Amino acid sequence: MPELPEVEGVVRQIRPVSIGKRIVSVDVSDTIRKSKKAGKEAILKRIEADDFQERLAGAQILGVERRSKYIYMTMKNEQEFLLVNHLGMSGAWFFVDSLLSIPEDKFRRHVHIVLTLDDGNLLAFSDIRRFGEMRVLETEADFPPLLLMAPEPFADGALEWFLQQAESPRFRNKPIKEVIMDGTVISGCGNIYATEALFRMKIHPKRAASRISCKRKIELFQAIAAILLESIEAGGSTISDYRNINGESGSMQDRFGMYGKKTCTVCGTETKTVKIASRASVYCPSCQK
């Protein structure tokens, strides 16, 4: 599943090719249309396919930003509005001159939204598993979960926010892994980077937040931010379906010390897996206490 570094990579690539461009037409796949007709909300949330097309067609793209794991595209038709996109499990944007130029068949077959830009290029959203989301919002407040997100991990105040939350009655007795993966505590730290940060810090994923000293919590937060930045530099992690807008994979997975490992990369001990907050958590029973 794409996490913060992967989303950041997509945003950095979409930005220069889209800002200032106008969307001349919008296509929505038959799969999405059928799903909407059946009362399901595949990808397009709280908006009908025709309304989505009408809203975006003719709009100019003013800005492309990342907030946590969301992509915010600021657009302007008569008024400014936001297209907010979450990649879900396997969402991917491609910037191509034709759909045939999308590099792999599995992505080509699952293109659901196509924005044709006024320079003739396409921004195509492919989503194999259709857990991605797109919302048209007047402001962030139209989708309240966006307002509950913790500050960006690199922003001023994010560390203080994390310490405050981790000490709060809601989180202090919870396993640290669950705490750091909660988007209201730290923005954008999912299973992969939480696993790696706890491994680097030699902290057992089930240890209660209250049983970690303040000094260690600060170091853990810094480790998370460092790993996220390292991954941004490495073009993100490609576990299965993540690709950037040119169809390239990231390489952060080559640097993992623990995620997806059968044996510890430090001491060679067989790794263990526990379920925390319904996610599989892999750790080294010898290194992580």
Ligand SMILES: [Zn+2]
């Ligand atoms: Zn170990």
